[in-house]
Amino acid sequence: LISARSTALIVGLLAVALFGVLATRDSGPDRISAHLVSQPAPPLAGVSIAGDEWDLDAQRGRWVVVNFFSTTCVPCIVEHKELVAFSEDHPNDVRVVSVAFDDAARSVEEFFRTQGGDWPVLAAKTGHIVVDWGVVAVPESYLVSPSGYVAAKVVGGIERDALEALLTELSGTIRS
């Protein structure tokens, strides 16, 4: 019969070998910050709180910032003024669109009335949009290129300067 010592040695060696193999494997790309990047943007269409039909596909030829937010999320409130400033800097070449996540349309209207921002906001029946884009928590923002591809993803609150730098970098890349 195998002695207890031999059994322990075999089990131990196997465990070390397994640990070694698993520990040295590539962990793969960071899904949270890389999800959807370089892929065609998922569908994004609906009726804005202003009552207009809005469709991401109709924005081809321009950059679009797709912002997922909630009126009850503090980082969303903090980032909002940055988004307002950014949109004022880019009245023609970049479109901003916000998608409310798990929020009442009335709260969203009130939020934009008091905090500013005159871009399209989708607030009704946004559940399927959230799932299509794989959003797990707000705020999350995506930069969609003029050809309809997701060029970058920002997890957490965004800042005007960082967004500006990202846009400059990406537009240079796409041009070249």
Next chain:
Amino acid sequence: MRLTTRSNVLWFALIIGAITTLAIAEIAERPVLTHADRVHRLAEEFACPVCDGQSVAESDVPIARTIRLSIASMVDGGATDDDIRTMLVARFGADIDYTPDGRGWTSLVWVLPVVVASLAVVLVAISVRRWQGKLTYSRKLAKPLILGMVSVLAVLAGLFVAQLSGSRGLGDSLSGEIRSSTRSLLIEAGVSPIGEAISIYTQVLDLQPSNTEALAYRGWAYRRDGNLEAAMADLEAAVQIDPSFPDARVFRASLLLLNDEPARAAEDLVALDALRAPPIIDDLLSATRLRERISSALADEGSLVLALDLLRSGLTAAPRSAGLLAERGWLLVRSGEVDLIDIGVTLLNEAVATDPLNPYALTYRAVVRLVIVGDRAGAESDVLEFESLLFQPTELVALLKSEGLIS
């Protein structure tokens, strides 16, 4: 020791029986009664993406509620468990799937429990026999051999379980064909690398030789892979079987243009305009400017009427398309006919009015303003707008350079 003694045979039979029972218990058919039952069962099979140790069924955070609604919507829409699993894994990552894949390293989660359980049974049996005093010193050397054989058997059984459990739903039977649905094969092909996709489409066509979708998409995969002859054969077959399948029309038109056959490509797009194509097809046409490029190729070979007809056909469906208006205006101006030039200038103005940031409308109008109208200030104003665009197609930059409008 002889391994074929009655006692050892019984032990092996017991172990194999236990492993088989384990496998069957894991993947046996579990009938689902209602849609609500199925939604709940599926929700239990996915982890809430932002929770700690809770499934989508258990959690009440917004994203879990949203995913539950999404599952319910897909179930009501007739989606299979695999469709839903594929969708959720694509959106939220493989980590949320509580039923891990049976391939690669992930299969360890299936293999290891079987191996450990089997070894535990054997060790307990050996310990009991030693405690009973039935194990003599002369048999000691044979035991490592038995353990080794059991280990190999257990690993094979574990791999068997992993293979069966990997990508099947709980409702599938043990002996069923894992990938019997051509629909799930087509979905799988859509997210596979080209070589693998071609192989999967071929599997579908083995099952259903006249499956138009598989033919069209295998043709497109061949085209992307550089095998233009095979691509054309598949696309011709697809259009012949189902002339109303829009995807096949667009793919074939693109290939015909590549083959320098713009007249036949135009026929496909005109036929497409008569169909009720999904919006994604319009998006594809718009993003690739396929219609404009075919029109331009027709005009270049002297078939201006055909080119204009093709653009008119597109404008009937999308009268506010700045790209089509601009292309039509540009071709009319290029014709050199005085009457047509006037109409062309009007169309270019309309294109810019429709979309002031369309690079083609701005460029064509700038050139026309400079060369035909003699309005340099207007041309420079259009060029200024063009230069402010982030996306500047290289052929337009070259055109403006050739006219001396930019340096």
